[in-house]
Amino acid sequence: MRTSATRPAGPLIGVVVLLLGWQLLAAGRASVGQVVPGPAAIVGQFVTDGLGQYLGSAYHTGRAALLGWLWGNIAAIAAVVLAVVVPRLEALLLRLGVVSYCLPIVAIGPLFSILFSADTSRQVLAALAVFFMTLVIVTAGLRTVDPGWLDVVAVHGGTARTNVVKVRLPAILPSLALGLQASAPAAVLGAIVGEYIGADDGLGVMMINAQQATNAPRTWCVALVATVLAGVGYAVLGLLGRVLLPWRTEIAATELRASTAPHGRNGSDRPWARQMASSVASVIGSVVAILLVWEAFLAVFDVSPFIGKRPLDVLAYLTGPKVDWAALGADAAITVRDSLLGLTGGALVAFTVAAMFSLVPWLGSVLMPVALAMRAVPLVALTPVVVLAFGRGFAGVLVIAAIVSFFPTLVGVVDAFRRTPAEIVDVVRATGGSRWQVLRRVQVVTAIPVLFTSMRAAAPLAVAGALLAEWLATGQGFGSSMSLSLSTSNYLLLWSQVVLATTMCAALYFAVGLLERGLLTLLAHERRDSATTASTEAPQVEQVPPRDPVGAAVARSAAKTSAPHS
């Protein structure tokens, strides 16, 4: 955000232009104005309702979000500490995290609301949204521990315990601060979704009432207040992080994401067959752990057998005569299609937009803050708008699933473009290359690995977006059939659908991860080939290929660009 700090006029102009265009569009077409009221109508509604009305609701939502943020982060930190003490558990905990991130809220939310009080339920949903985010970021921080420090401890006769206490735990503090900050908006969205499922108060309840009264300006006021609430949480925690950890350095988004790729920690120097066997064993271990958590959840929370189905119940149902595989298969096919196209569509658009921002820098500084703010708008509020613009068919679902995967990809790729080493850009410019050539020959190449890492993080979001769109808009796929199972009390089918949808989502996550890993390995090998002549440190590169994908890509592009018109 350095651009916005040094040139505050840029974003301001962007916002003004956007608001004017919005107002003109809303005034021009009555049908659009009903769903997307102009800024004047929204401000008018806000003034009529009064600040107190919104502060009251925001207080309830904020309180639930804060508590959920607290519990979710405590759980994530406990998991990370466990991973530090028992490193073997790290992969397992990360997989549990992925599954927690993949659970379909459409089905899980109502189940929580039966099990817990409405207030607890929204906190649990907020905590669930927080857990994976912090877990991933802090685990990434673990991997960035400088091996040199561990060597220092070893040289001075330090034990494994010294390593943990003196090096590893302190080293995660910066990434912990980042995790605590990044999970704040997620907590707000989780709490609002919980309220939307059913609660006594809060912004989600106010949004239901506003929608039921077909009061579009108020729906938008609520959505904007939610956005501000999420933004305030993010900003306050960012400030706290800077005050409490003044030595904290910004972690490169690229480094972070790359380091969370689902690769074995020390895999590449072992024979392929042993790697394979160890991966299979690790996956089986994760599945067993997930099933045990499932059983433990049902037992500890005393879940009534009417709503809580056990793994063996689901297995018996899915292998029994009553299961309708044709229907489940059709739902799965639709949801997979919606998610995949949403994911790739969102990523392609994000990549294109990031490229545009890079070619026309002022456009980036104008629109990027707007794009980031839009990220916090609850999808539940956005869906009616998208449906009106794109219809309830395939296009509508595609847009909703794409919107959710668009933002994380945009942030990652813009960051990658910005971090392109200046020397390489200078080389291209000095040899007469245009800005377009810099983009095409250097930046795009360096950003492709980041694109994949961002897409992996976005995969569960794309599935969630597809399910939400199917539930609220198209009436097809798992999103719709899970809500039907709920209204017909068919909990066995509901749990089976949850298992299938979660498995599908996790599979998508790991499949994108495999693609990413393959690509990074490929790039690292090319880097080694091009770098061996210049550097004697090649073996070290070989040991940790995915650690520095950007460097690898840059080396590769540098090798290419140094030969004119290759």
Place this chain on the structure above:
Amino acid sequence: MDRRQFLFRAASVAGLAVAAPVLASCGADGASTGTGTAIGSMAYQLGWIKNFQYGGEYIADDSGFYAAEKLTVDLVAGGPTAATDAAVQSGKVLLAQSGPDLTANAVAQGADLKIIGANYQRSPYAIISLGAPISSPADLAGKRIGVQSVNEVAWAAFLQLARIDPSSFTKVPVQFDMTPLTSGEVDGFWGFTNDNVVTLKLRGLNPTVMPLADYGYKIMTATYTARTQSLQRPDERDAIIRFLRASIKGWQAAVADPARVAELTVDKYGQGNGLDRAVQEASSAATNELMVTAETQANGLMTMSDQLITDTLATLSASGIHADRALFDQSVLADVFAGKPTL
């Protein structure tokens, strides 16, 4: 379950997960009967977030009718995806508001539930149109009709009872937000006579309303659901009777005074959630048409007459929901009213 309990148990789950490899064989049986509600206090699960629909309960609470019965009642808010029958069956609440279609489905899935009273004698469902009027089933032909997924079971039943060919129109999935109707995206919208219609009229629009109840869809709704075992255990049955006695007194007052319902809804029970007083009052008044019939004037509010049960079963059967008279228990209201039509 409050937060303290939740945290304790969540910690246990975490502990179990971590110790999972050791405790691999520790499969506690998931069976539970739920915690019995103490008789001095009970919970009633609402079907929706707190609005005019629970006016009788608000008055019973605010006027001390529950207190007079030595009851503290927790009115648990529902919402767009509330599964209220499951909340009763799982033991979370003693009573819930539901509909006979939902309860019959839950029973078909193994729940042991009874319907013990009906707030609405008539279905509030209607197809609401703003442009080309849809005033009879014949007008549906060629139209785009918005139906919520939660109402699809009822919609299928209506189509069969009114003998409408489902392929003669286009069904569009919507939620409760009426924007698809006001923006012209759909021609007809599945809504409530005592809610959506009122909202549209107060906005100065002139909706055409086709109540489904006028075309064969005869069904009681906004029903009270209890577990069979609660009706058999003397202490729980007694608490249910005391709750209904106080609630019916509240509903008698609500029918007479919609303004009071609006006041309690907006200023107390749904306070801070942006509800509109005029809409709540008009909706509460419109609800009287669903609650008060010649039958209830003779036998009291919430009555489930033999005829109403017969009609309800016929409507359920039309949508392929198989239920019999055992789904209903008329004895609780008989105990509540003790032969009088009012309390």
